Amino acid sequence: MATTRRRTSFLLLLLASLFLLSSSSSTDSFLLGGCTQQTYAPDSPYAFNLNSLLTSLVNSATYSSFNNFTILGSSPQDVVYGLYQCRGDLSMPDCAACVIRAVSQVGGLCPQTCGGALQLEGCYVKYDNVMFLGVEDRSVVLKKCGPSVGYEPETMSRRDAVLAGLASAAGPYRVGGTGEVQGVAQCVGDLTLGQCQDCVSEAIGRLRNDCGMADYGDMFLGKCYARYSTGKAPSDFEDPPDFEDPDEKRRKKKKKGKNSRLARTIGVSAAVSAAVSTAVSAGVAFLLTTYVTSKRKPPEPVKKGEPQPPERITPPQKNICDCGACE
Structure with missing residues (x-):
């Protein structure tokens, strides 16, 4: 005892x-x-x-x-x-x-x-x-696009230049930016350089096509991600999650507005x-x-008017296990 x-x-x-x-x-x-x-x-x-x-x-x-x-x-x-x-x-x-x-x-x-x-x-x-x-995995597991910045060709031109720089950079972790426009991309370390390049290029292409003139965009594929922020509208990577363990219940509410969204993400x-x-x-x-097997409380519902939390992806069932380890 x-x-x-x-x-x-x-x-x-x-x-x-x-x-x-x-x-x-x-x-x-x-x-x-x-x-x-x-x-x-x-x-x-x-x-x-x-x-x-x-x-x-x-x-x-x-x-x-x-x-x-x-x-x-x-x-x-x-x-x-x-x-x-x-x-x-x-x-x-x-x-x-x-x-x-x-x-x-x-x-x-x-x-x-x-x-x-x-x-x-x-x-x-x-x-x-x-x-x-x-194993390569370029399926989309999370996509988030911010509010539109409207017709601002100079901002979108800078955004496209930053994304192009990320696509042409080398290595699994890539950062770049000009002024308020910032970008970051990363691959999981088990990919080869060629697989990483293909994955990042697809994530960036999807960002351009799916997020259009959005202030910020996040594109997470199975083995890589690409993200950008123009800094034209209030945004925060710390949106309310759809899952929270009991430890998080006691945490203080996060303060808003002091740092830019992407600066906190790619800053040391x-x-x-x-x-x-x-x-x-x-x-x-x-x-x-x-x-490992502890239970968590179900997520609290998102209040009307608040941004939607990231979606949870549940892969389809695969019948790999027999009666031994898995039931």
Whole structure:
């Protein structure tokens, strides 16, 4: 009984530390998430392998902005694949803090499902029992277009020039801008340079076609994204999410208007205290096993007149599992 209380107290302290350290950061703002329809038994080999995978993701995020893992099992049904990708401008402490938050939230979003994915402002996490590492995916998972700026050919010309610069740039993480017009694009690290180029080019093309003269646009494909902002109208990447874990309930309302929308997104986040690294090494295993299958409260309805939250994408069911790990 005393041991249980000590563990519970340590967990609460760990969560409180992470909450306080990240409360001023926009990197953990929810953008989108999705789950497969297949489920696994709580005490199955797949559940054990999934916990091992998520632990590996969190540990790796303390020293690398991208990594992927494959956890093998005694049968094909027990194999789990996973990866994480941090935004290219994040420091290692910020990357680690974001991945911890993503792993915690995806467990509540997708309880006991064989696959799940979560995109926060600062990082992306995905796992599945179907092999997806190195596989191209240019399907649209999130599209957001801001209000129209009206007929302003100079602004749209600058926007197109910034997007063209992103399309012609090299590397998985690309930023550019001129004046108030800013843009950013990034690929998941498991793509080749050629696959990354194809994905970013398609995302940018869709932005031009679908968002027209919008003040800002976000286009998230399966393995990359492209975003821009002209700064002509009030906008904020931190729109109300359609999923929020209990930790978020106590957070203060975000202040508006001091910083531009994209400056917060592509700017370098303030360094997170060394307490994150201490919390990761001391409590990540217990945090994962406790919260991977934790429940989350349903999202609050969007009030009339407020911007619509990002849609949640649920991939179609794939009959991969037999009666072993997945039910």
